[in-house]
Amino acid sequence: MTRFHPAFVLVLVLITLAATPLSAQQDANRSAVIPWNMQVNPVLVQVVTELLAASPAFAAQCAHIADARFVRITINPVMASSTTSRGSARTAMRRFAAGALLAVVDIPVPLTISEYGELFGHELEHVLEQIDGVDLQAMTDARGGASRLADGAYETARARRAGLLIAEQVERPHAAAARARSAISRGSTAAGVEGAGGTGAPSAAGTQMAQRPTAPGISNAAPAQPAPGMRRR
Numbered sequence: 001m002t003r004f005h006p007a008f009v010l011v012l013v014l015i016t017l018a019a020t021p022l023s024a025q026q027d028a029n030r031s032a033v034i035p036w037n038m039q040v041n042p043v044l045v046q047v048v049t050e051l052l053a054a055s056p057a058f059a060a061q062c063a064h065i066a067d068a069r070f071v072r073i074t075i076n077p078v079m080a081s082s083t084t085s086r087g088s089a090r091t092a093m094r095r096f097a098a099g100a101l102l103a104v105v106d107i108p109v110p111l112t113i114s115e116y117g118e119l120f121g122h123e124l125e126h127v128l129e130q131i132d133g134v135d136l137q138a139m140t141d142a143r144g145g146a147s148r149l150a151d152g153a154y155e156t157a158r159a160r161r162a163g164l165l166i167a168e169q170v171e172r173p174h175a176a177a178a179r180a181r182s183a184i185s186r187g188s189t190a191a192g193v194e195g196a197g198g199t200g201a202p203s204a205a206g207t208q209m210a211q212r213p214t215a216p217g218i219s220n221a222a223p224a225q226p227a228p229g230m231r232r233r
């Protein structure tokens with residue numbers, strides 16, 4: 001019985017699009033999307049999209065976050081130019097009596113994509129520790145993978161491991177993608193190249209491809225050198 005005037009349907013569609021701004025950030029790959037409850041500053045959307053495509057571990061973190069309906073995360077860029085902020089990321093979290101968890105993650109910019117991978121992976125793992133209800137003080141007391149820094153923040157082996165793993169995953173497919181692009185630009189077929197890179201395992205093909213120059217400009221706004229003295233909390 002319900003009929004929709006065409007114009008009314010169009011309005012509904014527009015309202016739907018407007019109500020889901022995060023969908024604009026999402027890749028065609030529906031299995032790896034920016035979580036609905038993670039608001040990423042536009043400056044870092046491309047970075048997060050690349051990390052999702054390159055790192056299964058990062059995609060798993062994001063899926064875990066999306067399942068935590070009581071969590072809201074905001075990702076902000078901070079200028080990495082000053083000596084005090086350069087290379088340091090931090091996450092401030094507030095838990096409310098009703099159970100909501102708000103996390104604000106400050107990520108220095110610009111960095112190389114693998115540095116982004118390490119910092120995003122590290123900081124989001126801290127959020128996941130809270131989602132999982134990890135007792136950081138108990139772990140610290142037991143010297144079981146957590147310690148308390150001078151400023152009162154906790155540091156954990158779990159977050160360090162997550163950051164390093166994601167950085168590693170980001171570096172490998174990027175090298176493979178660069179090689180594939182290089183091969184395509186030569187007019188040769190790239191068949192098999194991505195497959196070889198995707199496994200992460202060294203192969204005869206991979207070794208051969210690695211000797212070719214890679215396409216420039218793969219990483220976005222990467223600084224000339226890695227940030228020294230990265231300080232993470």
Ligand SMILES: [Zn+2]
Binds near residue numbers: 126
């Ligand atoms: Zn940390």
